[in-house]
Amino acid sequence: MQIGEVAARTELSLRAIRQYEDSGLVVPSASSPGGFPLYTDADVDRLMVIRRMKPLGFTLEETRELLEAMDRLAVDRPGTDAELSPEERSALVARVRGYEQAATARVAELREQLARVEEFAGSLRARLGTTTPA
Template sequence: MTTEQGPNMIMHIGELAEKSKMSLRTIRHYDEVGLLKPSGRSEGGFRLYTADDLDRLLLIRQIKALGFSLEDMADILHIIQTLQSDNAAADTPGTRVKLDGYLEQALERRTKLQDYLARGDEIIATLEALSR
């Protein structure tokens, strides 16, 4: 149930799950481990999420697709938040080194996924040729 539209919209967990194409269970788990805390709670205690929460969840989904651990995901989210903040002092050499490390890992993981996809395409082509 959306109570508002646009950047100020408020969603219950079901709508967040639908918009993100993620399960309620996963979203609840991300809340439990601190990756995605709801922006608020209804009078009945239901989790309430904003458009910013949806954006964060979609970012989590992108990071998860590369196989990063929950701990790495939290660290990557923190780095992104730090570098996107208006606080120039938060942009330290240590943060940049961590960012570079995660970028390198992400590139390596993407390459591995591309290799898997190419192998998948090969077997699909073989199966399709046999099915004719």
């Protein structure tokens, strides 16, 4: 698919997608005969990981580290040159698990912030309900 469709599916701007390309976080899987980049569903999945990490405050370097770990785990095939040693696999799984735990902690922090904001908005609504119009 072309970048416009990818942008619509991921809700990312064309500029953001190009920045992620420039930083090496995502590489289009193919090119059209005219030289335009083409993306696969796997590329879209990768962009969705990036999109989901950003509001949680992960840096581009952290995003790159997680994507690399996920890539290496994805190509781990027993009996092939891509097979990881048990130690490598364990380290990669631990790295991904660490990101999952960090994401879970950040979600909890965001829920607390949301609760405070909702409480504040409720207090403003209550105040408006008890005052006379100007």
